Amino acid sequence: MKLLYQTHSPYARKVLVFAHEAGLTARLEVVHHETSPTLRNDAVFAENPLGKVPVLVRPGLTPLFDSDVICAYLDTLHDGRKLIPEEGEARWRALRLQAVAQGLSDTGIALRWETVRRPQMLRYAPLQDGYTQKLIATYDWLERELDIDAPIHVGHIALATCLSWLEFRELPGFRAERPRLTQWLDAFAARRSMRATPLSGETHD
Ligand SMILES: N[C@@H](CCC(=O)N[C@@H](CS)C(=O)NCC(=O)O)C(=O)O
Numbered sequence: 001m002k003l004l005y006q007t008h009s010p011y012a013r014k015v016l017v018f019a020h021e022a023g024l025t026a027r028l029e030v031v032h033h034e035t036s037p038t039l040r041n042d043a044v045f046a047e048n049p050l051g052k053v054p055v056l057v058r059p060g061l062t063p064l065f066d067s068d069v070i071c072a073y074l075d076t077l078h079d080g081r082k083l084i085p086e087e088g089e090a091r092w093r094a095l096r097l098q099a100v101a102q103g104l105s106d107t108g109i110a111l112r113w114e115t116v117r118r119p120q121m122l123r124y125a126p127l128q129d130g131y132t133q134k135l136i137a138t139y140d141w142l143e144r145e146l147d148i149d150a151p152i153h154v155g156h157i158a159l160a161t162c163l164s165w166l167e168f169r170e171l172p173g174f175r176a177e178r179p180r181l182t183q184w185l186d187a188f189a190a191r192r193s194m195r196a197t198p199l200s201g202e203t204h205d
């Protein structure tokens with residue numbers, strides 16, 4: 001299978017970390033692509049009408065996107081402990097954390113448009129403030145709610161890849177006054193799956 005990837009995408013890295021944790025990397029060929037809504041990538045559009053990575057291209061089967069769907073699929077391909085709990089409250093906690101992490105990455109990207117990506121004269125300060133408030137509120141929520149003692153699941157993978165991307169892009173930080181979240185991320189970042197998938201590169205708009 002081919003994974004249409006990007007070395008500076010939190011969503012693409014989430015899928016690749018998931019594949020490492022599930023023992024599936026030998027089945028993936030990782031292909032880097034640059035994407036931006038202002039710079040069309042035809043090869044990505046050919047597989048995903050939204051023009052976004054990650055995409056999982058499967059021989060003889062339809063391509064899969066987005067990262068949530070790809071992770072759910074990958075979880076069906078291995079015999080180990082499921083990284084998306086199959087039942088009970090554990091399932092909803094994992095999926096809810098994944099949703100929060102996805103929203104955090106979406107907000108971080110939106111904030112970058114208002115701070116560095118959009119030409120200066122088109123930036124809108126109230127949006128910058130609104131997105132920043134969402135990041136701060138979510139960091140506070142995570143400090144209270146993160147299930148640090150649960151066995152590793154898709155929500156943890158999504159959150160670790162999201163938070164490390166927010167730091168990589170120097171977006172508003174979470175470390176000050178959130179020791180629980182900080183310690184958890186530092187421990188997670190030492191995992192082999194995270195060390196094997198470093199972030200690098202600039203956005204091309
Ligand atoms: N919800 C999607 C988000 C994917 C996404 O936004 N990918 C970015 C890279 S970080 C992208 O390809 N953006 C190109 C665009 O917005 O046109 C997922 O979880 O996979």
